[in-house]
Amino acid sequence: MILTKEAIEHIKHNPKYQMLVQKRSKFAWTLSIIMLVVYYAFILTIAFDPQLLGTPLKQGEVMTVGIPVGIAIIIIAFVLTGIYVRRANGEFDDLSRKVKAELEAELAKVVK
Amino acid sequence: MKKVLFLALSSIALMASGAIEGEVHKQPLNVSAIIMFLVFVGATLGITYWAAKRTKTAKDFYTAGGGITGFQNGLAIAGDYMSAASFLGISGLVYLKGYDGLIYSIGFLVGWPLILFLIAERLRNLGKYTFADVASFRLKQTPIRTLAALGSIATVILYLIAQMVGSGKLIQILFGLPYELAVVLVGVLMILYVTFGGMLATTWVQIIKAALLLAGATFMAIAVMAHFGFSLEALFEKAVEVHPLRDAIMSPGGLVSDPVSAISLGIALMFGTAGLPHILMRFFTVADAKEARKSVFYATGFIGYFYILTFIIGFGAIVMVMTNPQYLDAAGKIIGGNNMAAIHLSHAVGGNFFLGFISAVAFATILAVVSGLTLAGASAISHDLYANVFRRGRVDEMQEMRISKIATVGIGVVAILLGIAFEKQNIAFMVGLAFAIAASANFPVLFLSMFWKNLTTRGAVVGGSLGLATAVMLVILGPIVWKQILGFEEAIFPYKYPALFSVSVAFLSIWFFSITDKSADAEAEREAFEAQDIRSQTGIGAEGATSH
Structure with missing residues (x-):
């Protein structure tokens, strides 16, 4: 399918397309901001108060708070990608398919 | 405090440069390692032969026909990203400093979610073979592709030199082969994989390497944990007891000590990853945005799993290598340097046979990474510079493929020569510079071309070039080149990571030179954003996959 002027006009005003773009961008940016906040909170803690991460997890143990926190960030990164892929490959791709189907139907009408 | 920071920085530099620095001594021939390595080479050459028969069109050559699945591509990306430097370097950093190794791993990982959320699907929907396809989608082909190709080639060559020098030294230690022979061997094999097997062979070399590396690292981590009754606490207790830094290894130790360096390093790693041409190219090998x-x-x-393993491996090495005189020299230092920690640990947990396996995996790792780099560099030359700039898109596919194969051989020969020439040089700054260029020239242009309607050719060219120039200049004036290599007293630019500054320069100047561009062409470029955005959002008109 080639994006002609008519096709662009049609898609632009398609409410499903507008919903897709709006929802997906909001979702993607929200997850990006979560990742950035988590990472920079960690990095700035290291820069300003490294001792915080060096506190023992339990009295008398050598394991420090920093170890589970670090591992948790790695897991959070992975889980966030999973959350995004699930919704994007399901809900958003369905919407996207509907937009394309509506566009094809509309363009077929014009040709007639 | 200063000293700690310096130590930490030099160890990163060591790692970033591709594993082994400085003088190394040739070791006796390691027979089991060589046999396992020959098996790997035999298998990958077999795959190359198989791939060569399936590589008929330019699309096959650049993107394996777009037929790689999401899972395969995920493994291949991991194979591209988990270099020998990150395996040996991060475990070596953990061995030396404990917790700081984990900080570095996290920095390398957090760019990936952002690539997914913001870049992956748009890139897949807009591009064909190279990220320059995307950056030049609605802008003028000649200037934008030239800039993107130069950014790609610079990144690739710097990265390649670091890998070649690192591999030569590593192979010298692991296999007892002379440095020059090792470099030539790596160069010749990568030329064979890429020229004959293109992206398909490169992808499978990366997948196999990733599987071997993950399997080997898993075995080592389990062996370490089994030694301590699967109790992390027991492992850490023993490590704290034997490590000269005592319980300091359990907390951050000055890897990033001031906020500017911290933020700058974060930007370099995140945006740099999203601007590496060989990584971006991998998104064109899958069928659609879903697979991307x-x-x-x-x-x-x-990658995350692998970094958790390297953390355990590093701590395991503290306990099982640092206390074993077999792995230490007369002065009590680890033989071959800190980056050999994981290699010695493999011997400690699995004897000669497993040492051979891990050594062969380390070599395979280098081959996989350099192949991906070479293919990305060759594509920038043949697809961007030759086909689209020099021939203005009027070129037949066979001719373009011929040029890309010639370019592959050319890059391979250059990499071998530079690898030999830089043997005794301090190459620590090269990977840092590659990341800085990727973050400051490639990434801002690519990102804004996809997200910002008002981007114009003028803005992209001026801003991208200024970003590139700033990154190069600040690295030269910074502590590593100015002070350590050129031998001046004080660095003119105090920070090791220029990304915060060079990326800002790039974004600001792209913005300024775009909004002040009142030409008719600029207006047309802004208008073309709508069609581009619809394609990037829906995949309408995107490149499909060819079936085999």
Whole structure:
């Protein structure tokens, strides 16, 4: 399918397309901001108060708070990608398919 | 405090440069390692032969026909990203400093979710073979492709030199082969994989390497944990007891000590990853945006898992290598340097046979990474510079493929020569510079071309070039080149990571030179954003996959 002027006009005003773009961008940016906040909170803690991460997890143990926190960030990164892929490959791709189907139907009408 | 920071920085530099620095001594021939390595080479050459028969068109050559699945591509991305430097370097950093190794791993990982959320699907929907396809989608081909190709080639060559020098030294230690022979061997094999097997062979070399590396690292981590009754606390207790830094290894130790360096390093790692041409190219090997997303999900999982393993391996090495005189020299230092920690540990947990296996995996790792780099560099030359700039898109596919194969051989020969020439040089700054250029020239242009309607050719060319120039200049004036290599007293630019500054320069100047561009062409470029955005959002008109 080639994006002609008519096709662009049609898609632009398609409410499903507008919903897709709006929802997906909001979702993607929200997850990006979560990742950035988590990472920079960690990095700035290291820069300003490294001792915080060096506190023992339990009295008398050598394991420090920093170890589970670090591992948790790695897991959070992975889980966030999973959350995004699930919704994007399901809900958003369905919407996207509907937009394309509506566009094809509309363009077929014009040709007639 | 200063000293701690310096130590930490030099160890990163060591790692970033591709594993082994300085003088190394040739070791006796390691027979089991060589046999396992020959098996790997035999298998990968077999795959190359198989791939060569399936590589008929330019699309096959650049993107394996777009037929790689999300899972395969995820493994291949992991194989591209988990270099020997990150395996040996991060475990070596943990061995030396404990917790700081984990900080570095996290920095390398967090770019991936952002690539997924913001870049992967748009890139897949807009591009064909190279990220320059995307950056030049609605802008003028000649200037934008030239800039993107130069950014790609610079990144690739710097990265390649670091890998070649690192591999030569590593192979010298692991296999007892002379440095020059090792470099030539790596160069020749990568030329064979890429010229004959193109992206398909490169992808499978990376997948096999990733599987071997993950398997080997898993075995080592389990062996370490079994030694301590699967109790992390017991492992850490023993490590704290034997490590000269005592319980300091359990907390951050000055890897990033001031906020500017911290933020700058974060930007370099995040945006740099998203601007590496060989990584971006991997998104064109899958069928559609859906598979592109899955690739990042799997890649993030594999890479994250691998970094957790390297952390355990590093701590295991503290206990099992640092206390064993077999792995130490007369002065009590680890033989071959800190980056050999994981290699010695493999011997400690699995004897000569497993040492051979891990050594062969380390070599395989280098081959996989350099192949991906070479292919990305060759594509920038043949697809961007030759086909689209020099021939203005009027070129037949066979001719373009011929040029890309010639370019592959050319890059391979250059990499071998530079690898030999830089043997005794301090190459620590090269990977840092590659990341800085990727973050400051490639990434801002690519990102804004996809997200910002008002981007114009003038803005992209001026801003991208200024970003590139700033990154190069600040690295030269910074502590590593100015002070350590050129021998001046004080660095003119005090920070090791220029990304915060060079990326800002790039974004600001792209913005300024775009909004002040009142030409008719600029207006047309802004208008073309709508069609581009619809394609990037829906995939309408995107490149499909060819079936085999």
